[in-house]
Amino acid sequence: MSVNNEFKPKIVAFCCNWCSYAGADLAxxxxxxxPADVKIIRVPCSCRVNPMFILRAFEKGADGVIICGCHPGxxxxxxxxxxxxxxxxxxxxxLDYIGVEKGRTRVEWVSAAEGVKFSETMNDxxxxxxxxxENVRLGDLRCKN
Amino acid sequence: MQELIxxxxxxxxxxxxxxxxxxxxxxxPYNPEPAFFETVESLDKFVYNGFxxxxxxxxxxxxxxxxxxxxxxxKPCDSYSFNQLLTEHRVDRDKAYIIGVGCKGxxxxxxxxxxxxxxxxAIGGAEMTDACDTLAxxxxxxxxxxxxNDGMLERCHVCKGKEHKIYxxxxxxxxxxxxxxxxxxxxxxxxxxxxEKFEFFKAELSKCIRCNACRNVCxxxxxxxxxxxxxxxxxxxxxNVDSFEEKMFHIIRAFHVAGRCTxxxxxxxxxxxxxPLHLFNRKFIKDINEIYGEYxxxxxxxxxxxxxxxTTEDAEPSIxxxxxxx
Amino acid sequence: MYKxxxxxxxxLFALINETKELYLPVEVAGQTNFAAYTAEANVDLxxxxxxKSPKDVFFPQSENxxxxxxxxxxxxxxxxKLVDAxxxxxxxxxxxxxxxxxxxRVFLSDPVDSFYAARRANGIIVxxxxxxxxxxxFCKVFGVDCTEPAADVATWMIxxxxxxKALTEKGEALTxxxxxxxxxxxESKVEAEKSAVKxxxxxxxxxxxxxxxxxxxxxxxxxxxxxxxxxxxxxxxCGTCTFVCPTCQCYDIKDYNTGNGVQRYRCWDSCMxxxxxxxxxxxxxxxxxxxxRQRFMHKLVYFPANNDxxxxxxGCGRCVDKCxxxxxxxxxxxxxxxxxxx
Numbered sequence: 012m013s014v015n016n017e018f019k020p021k022i023v024a025f026c027c028n029w030c031s032y033a034g035a036d037l038a039x040x041x042x043x044x045x046p047a048d049v050k051i052i053r054v055p056c057s058c059r060v061n062p063m064f065i066l067r068a069f070e071k072g073a074d075g076v077i078i079c080g081c082h083p084g085x086x087x088x089x090x091x092x093x094x095x096x097x098x099x100x101x102x103x104x105x106l107d108y109i110g111v112e113k114g115r116t117r118v119e120w121v122s123a124a125e126g127v128k129f130s131e132t133m134n135d136x137x138x139x140x141x142x143x144x145e146n147v148r149l150g151d152l153r154c155k156n
Numbered sequence: 157m158q159e160l161i162x163x164x165x166x167x168x169x170x171x172x173x174x175x176x177x178x179x180x181x182x183x184x185p186y187n188p189e190p191a192f193f194e195t196v197e198s199l200d201k202f203v204y205n206g207f208x209x210x211x212x213x214x215x216x217x218x219x220x221x222x223x224x225x226x227x228x229x230x231k232p233c234d235s236y237s238f239n240q241l242l243t244e245h246r247v248d249r250d251k252a253y254i255i256g257v258g259c260k261g262x263x264x265x266x267x268x269x270x271x272x273x274x275x276x277x278a279i280g281g282a283e284m285t286d287a288c289d290t291l292a293x294x295x296x297x298x299x300x301x302x303x304x305n306d307g308m309l310e311r312c313h314v315c316k317g318k319e320h321k322i323y324x325x326x327x328x329x330x331x332x333x334x335x336x337x338x339x340x341x342x343x344x345x346x347x348x349x350x351x352e353k354f355e356f357f358k359a360e361l362s363k364c365i366r367c368n369a370c371r372n373v374c375x376x377x378x379x380x381x382x383x384x385x386x387x388x389x390x391x392x393x394x395x396n397v398d399s400f401e402e403k404m405f406h407i408i409r410a411f412h413v414a415g416r417c418t419x420x421x422x423x424x425x426x427x428x429x430x431x432p433l434h435l436f437n438r439k440f441i442k443d444i445n446e447i448y449g450e451y452x453x454x455x456x457x458x459x460x461x462x463x464x465x466x467t468t469e470d471a472e473p474s475i476x477x478x479x480x481x482x
Numbered sequence: 483m484y485k486x487x488x489x490x491x492x493x494l495f496a497l498i499n500e501t502k503e504l505y506l507p508v509e510v511a512g513q514t515n516f517a518a519y520t521a522e523a524n525v526d527l528x529x530x531x532x533x534k535s536p537k538d539v540f541f542p543q544s545e546n547x548x549x550x551x552x553x554x555x556x557x558x559x560x561x562x563k564l565v566d567a568x569x570x571x572x573x574x575x576x577x578x579x580x581x582x583x584x585x586x587r588v589f590l591s592d593p594v595d596s597f598y599a600a601r602r603a604n605g606i607i608v609x610x611x612x613x614x615x616x617x618x619x620f621c622k623v624f625g626v627d628c629t630e631p632a633a634d635v636a637t638w639m640i641x642x643x644x645x646x647k648a649l650t651e652k653g654e655a656l657t658x659x660x661x662x663x664x665x666x667x668x669e670s671k672v673e674a675e676k677s678a679v680k681x682x683x684x685x686x687x688x689x690x691x692x693x694x695x696x697x698x699x700x701x702x703x704x705x706x707x708x709x710x711x712x713x714x715x716x717x718x719x720c721g722t723c724t725f726v727c728p729t730c731q732c733y734d735i736k737d738y739n740t741g742n743g744v745q746r747y748r749c750w751d752s753c754m755x756x757x758x759x760x761x762x763x764x765x766x767x768x769x770x771x772x773x774x775r776q777r778f779m780h781k782l783v784y785f786p787a788n789n790d791x792x793x794x795x796x797g798c799g800r801c802v803d804k805c806x807x808x809x810x811x812x813x814x815x816x817x818x819x820x821x822x823x824x
Contacts, residue, residue, distance in 0.1 A: 062411050063383075066404050071741050083468060093466035096473060097448070101414055101463065103476040104443050105407060105436070108345065110354025118473040148354055149403070154740045183816060184617065184687070187808035190716040210807065215716075274530075275617050277687065296685055297614065359511040365534060365543065367752075369720035369806045385756060393757075394721070394734060395749040396543045426806030428722045429513050429533055 020074040020140040022049045024133070025060045029087040030122045031079030037126030045133035049077075056080070057118075058091030062102045065116065069149035075115045075140035079129070082120040092120070111148050114139045157204045157284055160229070160257065160327050165196045167227055173253050174224025177215055179208040185279040186265040190215060192226075204229065204328075206282035209262035209309060211422050213237040213247070214375040220248040228252055231259045232330065233311070235321040236418035236454030237375035242322070243457050244416070246378045256320035258328030260288040261304065261312040264425065268293070268307040273300045284328055305335070310434065311421025314338040321455055338419075339442050341435060357403070363429035364402040366394055370423035370433050376413035376453075383408075410436035415444060415463040418454040446479075447471050483672065484646040484657065484664035491527075491644060494663050495519055495572070501659065502606075503569035505539045507532050516571070527573055527639065530616055531800060535728030536578050539571050540601045541585060543725075544749035547597075547735070551743035564600035570656065572608045576631040577621040577798040579609055581728025583632075584785075584794045588731045606652045609633030612679060613640075618799030620688035620812065626796055628683065629676040640675050647672075688799070688812055692819060698787025705779060709821055713814060714774035716807040721752030723801040723810070724777065729794045732758070753777045778814050 026032040032053045038045060054060055057080025065076045078099060080092040099118050107113050119132045164176045180191035181203040188203045190210045211234045219226040230238055235256060241247040263282060268291070275296030281304065282291060291307055293300045305313075314337070318330035345353060371377045371384070384393045384405060396402065410417075410433075419441060423433040444451055444462045448470070451462050486494055498504050504519035507526050514529040516536040534543075548561045574582075582602075589598035609631025612619075621628050630636065634653035638645040646664055648657040657664070683689055696704075724730040734751040737744045751758060753776045759766060767773050785794035795811055802810045 063404075063408055066407060070404060090466065093468065093470065094464070096470050097463055097466055099473040100447065100471060100475060101440060101443060102411060103473050104479070105411065105439060107350075107476055108353065108439050109357045109403065109407070110348075110350045110352070112350055113477055116473075153738055153745050154742075182808055183813060184802075187802075189808040189813075192715055274614055275682075275686075277617060296617065296682060363511060363513055363515070363533075365722075365725045367720050367722040367725045368755075369718065369722045372718040372720040373806050387757060387760065393755070394751055395736065395738075395747065426718075426720075426722075428726060428804040429515075431511075 018141060018144060020048050020137060020145075021072055022046075022075045022077065022133075022137055022140060023068040023073045024049050024051045025054050025057070025064065025076070025078045026051050026121075027057050027080045027087075027092075028053050028055050030081040030085070031119075031129060033123035034079070034121045034125050034129040037123065038130040039126075041126045043126055043130035045130045046137045048137055049133050056086065056088055056091040057095040058086075058088070058098075060095060060099075062098065065102065066149065069115075069146055070151040071154050072146075072150060074143070074146040075117075075136060077117045077119065077132070077136050079119050079121045079132070082122055085122065106149075112143050114143050115146060115149075157202075157328075160204055160255065161199055161202050163255070163325075163327060164193070164202065164227055165199050167253065168193075168196055168199070172225065173227040174222070175219070176202070176227040176229075177212050177219060178202050178227075178229045179204060179210065182207075185276065185282075186263070186268075192219075204257060205284060206260065206263040206288065206304070207265070209264070209425055211237055211373075211375060211420050213241055214373070214378070216241065216247045216252060217378060220246075220251045222251070225251055225253045227255060229255050229257045230320065230323065231257055231262075232318045232320050233259075233316060233418070233420050235323065236316070236452070237420050238454070239322050239457040240416055240418055240454035241375060241378065243454075243459065243461075244378065249457075254323045254325075256323035256326040258284060258326075258330040259318060259333075260284065260329070260331035261308045261315070261333035263291075263304070263307045264309045265307075266430065267309070268302050271302050271306060273302060288331055305333070308333065309421060309425055310432070311419070311424070316419070316452070322457065339438065341432070342438050342442050345435065345439075360431050361402045361406060363431055364396065364406070365429060366396045366402065366405065367428060368393060369426040369428065371409060373422045373426045374409075374413065374417075375420065375422070376416045376418070377409070406433065406436060410440060413437065414440040415451070415461040416453050417441065418452075447475065483667055483669050484661075485643050485667045486646065486664050488639070488642045488644060490663060491525075494660060495525065496521065497660055497663060498570050498572075498656075503567065504572060505536070505569065506572040516573075527610065530612060530614065531575070531798065531803070533800075533804070534726055535581060535798065535800065536571060536574050537581055537585060537728050540582060540605060541589070541598055541731065541733075544747050545597060547746045547748060549740075549743060549745050562597075564596060565604050566600065568604045568606060570606045570608060573610045574607055574631065574633060575610060575612055575798070576626050576628045577619075577624075577796040578728045579607060579631050579633055580621070580624065580626045580796040581798070582607075584729040584792065584796065585731055587789050587792065606635075606656050607633040608635040608637060608653075608656070611636065611638045611676070613638075613675075615679065615683055615686060616799070617687055618802040619683075619686055620691055620797035620799060622683050622686070622689045622797070623691045623693060624793055624795060624797045627680075629679045638672050638675055640671050645672050688797075688802075691812060691815060693782075693793070693815065695818060695822065696782040696786075696793075696815065698783060698785075698791060701779075701783055701787065704783055704818075705775070707818070709817060710771055710775045713809075713817055714771040716809055717754070717770055717774050718807050719754050719756070719770050719773070720806060721750075721754050722804050722806060724752035724754060725750060726800040726804050728796055728798055728800070729781070731794075753780070778811060781811065782815075 589595040612628040
């Protein structure tokens with residue numbers, strides 16, 4: 012019974028094509044597990060992630076959103092992740108300001124070689140979101156049915 | 157005001173400018189409207205008093221496309237907006253003749269009415285030559301009065317200063333109106349628990365009717381086509397769907413102007429539902445100042461906005477976890 | 483004629499709400515708008531004008547028409563249920579009630595709008611006479627008597643007491659259901675209040691506004707007038723005037739992707755917006771001047787032309803109060819009269 016009722020969070024992970032997306036591949040081929048609750052969306056760079064993508068994910072029912080990019084200094088396009096870093100800092104602070112639980116958003120820098128880090132990050136993030144429970148503050152009621 | 161009119165007539169008559177962008181006298185004591193004056197005679201209807209709160213810098217986007225120079229009257233805070241538009245190449249400096257006008261704080265009729273005054277017929281004490289201390293208000297229901305400061309817009313209580321950041325000449329006196337801590341309200345919200353914050357913004361934003369006045373008046377919102385006007389976008393501009401659907405619009409709008417917003421306060425002034433929209437913008441300004449260093453948008457034309465720039469030592473987004481609500 | 487003390491209104495509302503949904507002016511975060519009654523609601527009958535007109539009780543800002551969902555690989559279409567239970571709107575002012583009359587012309591004429599018609603059939607309107615009209619009011623110009631709301635029940639707030647008079651069968655039935663809380667009284671105080679308020683209305687600055695030259699027969703003349711090119715300039719193209727207006731009735735129909743289907747809804751549209759009446763071939767009003775002109779031409783020329791001379795402005799003055807650029811229908815009417823004088 013309890014297994015069926017357990018909260019299954021929906022997690023959206025925006026992964027940079029050049030690093031963390033490959034990191035996820037590596038995690039897979041190294042047989043490292045991470046929860047199936049994580050749905051990966053590949054983006055060309057962490058900088059491609061428009062703040063609207065994140066709000067939209069929440070609106071349509073995501074319980075947590077994580078953005079993974081190249082380590083600062085390693086961006087495929089030299090500086091994309093630096094811009095992303097500022098933007099996400101600002102956006103997360105705003106979400107905190109309007110009362111959205113802080114743990115629902117995260118940025119991690121994961122390189123193509125860090126399969127282990129990818130799997131650990133996802134496991135940890137999913138566990139945190141499970142603790143936080145369902146996202147009720149950012150969802151659109153119309154998407155609930 | 158007379159000096160301003162005389163000078164405007166002179167510049168119009170001698171061909172320095174082709175038109176004057178200012179305020180036209182309204183049919184109520186408190187409702188002058190932004191207007192273009194193209195003839196010397198029409199300037200007889202020019203007015204500049206405590207109710208001329210509208211920031212004219214955004215009208216300069218259109219005026220920059222017209223033939224000849226436009227004389228534009230900018231209050232100190234408007235000059236920041238003009239600089240910002242200049243930085244973004246949305247207005248043409250060569251098409252503008254800027255008269256920096258003095259400011260003794262601008263009035264908000266809604267605030268005056270909130271003090272219980274109804275049926276306003278005439279208002280005395282709001283002229284630029286007045287001391288701007290007390291307003292004498294004649295109403296259908298008798299003589300009333302209201303202190304100038306109580307009738308002032310929120311933004312004037314946290315005024316950035318009465319120095320014009322860009323101008324060709326200055327006319328008129330100013331009066332210091334700053335008597336409140338600019339970030340006090342933001343700090344009050346930051347200190348709330350997540351549930352309280354959520355309730356606060358939900359109550360405020362549930363009033364939103366999606367009229368887009370905040371966006372349309374905003375000098376930083378100068379996109380030719382707004383993302384919220386796109387027909388391919390399903391957060392339709394007009395739908396006020398569930399009680400808090402508007403958060404998407406307001407967060408994204410505030411984000412789009414983050415680092416470019418000069419805190420001119422027009423969004424809060426025009427909101428028909430009195431939503432304190434400046435609280436979003438000011439939160440971003442406060443965060444930028446604290447995390448990336450002091451920055452005043454529009455203080456200087458050509459400066460690089462914080463969100464289109466970076467340093468390799470920037471804080472990680474996880475800093476929010478340490479700074480944010482407990 | 484009945485009356486009830488102001489302090490007993492809470493029990494009156496609670497009693498009405500026992501059997502019917504009740505909408506009335508409620509203050510939220512400093513602003514008063516019509517909303518559903520709850521025991522905690524901060525009911526505000528003192529504010530003369532709610533920010534939004536109460537038209538959205540009958541014609542909501544957005545409402546679902548139907549929902550499509552995927553079920554077992556089949557499409558399931560669920561039409562939205564029509565309102566079928568009586569509800570009460572308390573505290574509508576005479577101008578707003580006249581606004582509903584304007585909307586009736588649009589939505590109840592063929593083809594009848596079933597959503598609106600269902601709400602109208604079930605809605606019981608309790609009107610509240612104005613006590614202290616404001617300078618932006620000009621309902622008199624459109625033949626509205628603010629002291630005599632043409633509702634199912636008319637009420638007057640006089641010296642801490644609400645006077646209550648049923649005017650229709652629906653109103654009689656409602657009165658019957660709350661009679662336990664009302665006491666019988668005579669009309670003398672109400673008559674005195676009416677004449678006092680009428681005297682104030684005479685003094686309002688807009689009460690003598692002249693509508694001369696505005697009717698259904700001046701279409702070409704007004705449409706082509708060069709004055710529009712001047713008037714529209716300060717307009718910001720926001721939709722404030724149309725969204726606070728008690729008679730603006732344009733709407734748009736859109737689909738929302740819920741992830742598992744589609745929700746078709748309609749929402750208020752505004753002639754001030756760039757995508758107003760957007761069609762496959764594009765937009766037939768390309769400039770803000772044309773869109774601005776549309777609003778006033780509709781209210782003062784097109785509507786009377788199609789509705790026996792009835793204007794679709796009721797003089798509530800909300801646009802006068804709320805326009806961010808201080809533009810409004812009064813300034814437009816005055817500008818045309820001034821031009822005529824020259």
